Amino acid sequence: MKIVVLDGRTLNKGDLSWDGLQALGECHIYENTQEDEVTERCQGAEIVLTNKVRILKKEMDALPALKYIGVLATGYNVVDIEEAKKRGIIVTNIPAYSTDSVVQMVFAHILNIANQVEHYTQEIRKGKWTQNPDFCYWNTKLFELAGKKLGIVGLGHIGMSVAHVAHAFGMQVLALTSKSKDQLEDYITPVDKETLFRESDILTLHCPLTADTHHFVNKEMLSLMKPSAILINTGRGPLIDEQAVVEALNNRTLFAAGIDVMSSEPPLADNPLLTATQCYITPHIAWATYEARVRLMQIAIQNIRSFQEGHIINNVAI
Numbered sequence: 597m598k599i600v601v602l603d604g605r606t607l608n609k610g611d612l613s614w615d616g617l618q619a620l621g622e623c624h625i626y627e628n629t630q631e632d633e634v635t636e637r638c639q640g641a642e643i644v645l646t647n648k649v650r651i652l653k654k655e656m657d658a659l660p661a662l663k664y665i666g667v668l669a670t671g672y673n674v675v676d677i678e679e680a681k682k683r684g685i686i687v688t689n690i691p692a693y694s695t696d697s698v699v700q701m702v703f704a705h706i707l708n709i710a711n712q713v714e715h716y717t718q719e720i721r722k723g724k725w726t727q728n729p730d731f732c733y734w735n736t737k738l739f740e741l742a743g744k745k746l747g748i749v750g751l752g753h754i755g756m757s758v759a760h761v762a763h764a765f766g767m768q769v770l771a772l773t774s775k776s777k778d779q780l781e782d783y784i785t786p787v788d789k790e791t792l793f794r795e796s797d798i799l800t801l802h803c804p805l806t807a808d809t810h811h812f813v814n815k816e817m818l819s820l821m822k823p824s825a826i827l828i829n830t831g832r833g834p835l836i837d838e839q840a841v842v843e844a845l846n847n848r849t850l851f852a853a854g855i856d857v858m859s860s861e862p863p864l865a866d867n868p869l870l871t872a873t874q875c876y877i878t879p880h881i882a883w884a885t886y887e888a889r890v891r892l893m894q895i896a897i898q899n900i901r902s903f904q905e906g907h908i909i910n911n912v913a914i
Contacts, residue, residue: 705854747796
């Protein structure tokens with residue numbers, strides 16, 4: 597089978613091997629592909645792999661040989677799933693490969709805000725500690741996580757793992773979830789949306805992006821939060837109304853935010869989140885540890901191998 601990878605650079609920066617994929621067919625691997633290059637590059641391909649390059653109806657119309665689309669991520673909104681179903685095209689994703697890495701980033705943001713690691717690194721480089729008369733130096737609020745309330749939106753693989761780590765830190769865990777109480781660990785308290793926003797000292801988002809969750813965090817909900825509260829988003833950028841978050845941060849009605857995803861990526865240079873008060877941003881790298889990308893590659897290969905053998909796994913177009 598002819599296999600085309602449209603944006604391989606997002607998965608493999610040169611530190612992984614394509615050998616396992618190349619053993620499955622005639623491979624054409626492109627670092628990146630523009631929208632107007634998709635149909636030309638995929639001509640005659642039965643299998644196409646994509647991360648962020650969209651494959652919609654017009655691409656499917658132009659690619660009659662296409663039998664399988666593999667999304668090299670968990671989210672699959674880059675593919676027109678309904679159109680794929682009509683044509684009998686298999687669409688697979690890569691579930692749960694990055695759970696540990698994303699959880700790690702959630703707490704990297706939380707701990708950076710709690711202990712101000714970045715701030716004090718910069719202060720020391722300015723000479724503030726060497727010029728200080730005392731043995732220690734601090735000029736910001738520092739706080740413990742133990743006893744704080746962590747609110748989690750969504751208890752899938754990542755949300756549940758975040759809850760487990762929070763419990764280990766001695767935090768109280770609140771959750772907005774469709775799971776019933778008897779499906780949850782004793783240390784997780786299910787609450788309604790308004791209670792979650794009112795009571796959480798830290799709110800972290802781990803729900804899918806849907807019409808219902810678009811701008812889940814908005815001006816109205818932010819008004820319920822404590823001015824000492826922290827918002828963490830490692831899920832999807834549009835889960836938050838960025839302008840409303842900026843206003844809350846700059847008006848100090850929200851203490852801080854840790855952001856790994858934005859509404860457009862890369863963000864526009866004038867996106868106000870980039871300069872908002874107490875807003876700490878990482879460039880969509882929660883998923884990108886070496887270990888997570890190795891798992892992603894392995895699952896992608898297994899997805900294709902299973903397809904070739906006639907038993908489909910991780911099919912989202914059903």
